Amino acid sequence: MDSQNANSSLDDNFFKSLADDNIFDLMGFTGIDDKKKEELVKTMVDTIRGRVLARIYDMLDETGRNDLERISEKAENDKLEEFFKSHNIKYEEMMAEEALIYKAEMIENAKLIKNQLKNNNKE
Numbered sequence: 543m544d545s546q547n548a549n550s551s552l553d554d555n556f557f558k559s560l561a562d563d564n565i566f567d568l569m570g571f572t573g574i575d576d577k578k579k580e581e582l583v584k585t586m587v588d589t590i591r592g593r594v595l596a597r598i599y600d601m602l603d604e605t606g607r608n609d610l611e612r613i614s615e616k617a618e619n620d621k622l623e624e625f626f627k628s629h630n631i632k633y634e635e636m637m638a639e640e641a642l643i644y645k646a647e648m649i650e651n652a653k654l655i656k657n658q659l660k661n662n663n664k665e
Contacts, residue, residue, distance in 0.1 A: 565645055569652035586644065593640045598631055 566574055566582075574582070599607055606629060613621045626633045 565648060568645075568649050570656060571652070586648075590637065590640045590644050593644070594633070594636045597636055597640075598633075601631065602629065 565586075566572065566579060598610065602610065610622075610625060613625055623633075625631075
């Protein structure tokens with residue numbers, strides 16, 4: 543399934559605003575150049591989108607999964623939005639939930655790494 547194309551217009555603006563919340567500052571990564579930030583944001587977006595699709599797939603029966611895959615492969619965003627509505631899938635809410643969870647995980651992981659590096663430097 544080509545989720546990248548099918549969902550990109552639905553959530554690109556959402557993730558641009560997420561990036562503006564400056565997760566990099568929250569993680570303590572203030573010296574990262576813009577190109578690297580863009581690469582990291584793309585990876586974050588792909589990860590979050592994958593998590594949401596996994597949740598959606600778990601909610602659907604086999605017919606629904608096949609329909610979703612067919613719509614996604616054709617990158618038919620209007621039909622994708624109709625599909626979500628007809629199956630009572632709150633895609634944007636799920637994206638927001640997963641983004642917050644992912645952001646919290648990233649911040650916690652950054653803290654753990656910094657602590658580990660600090661401890662290694664003491665040895």
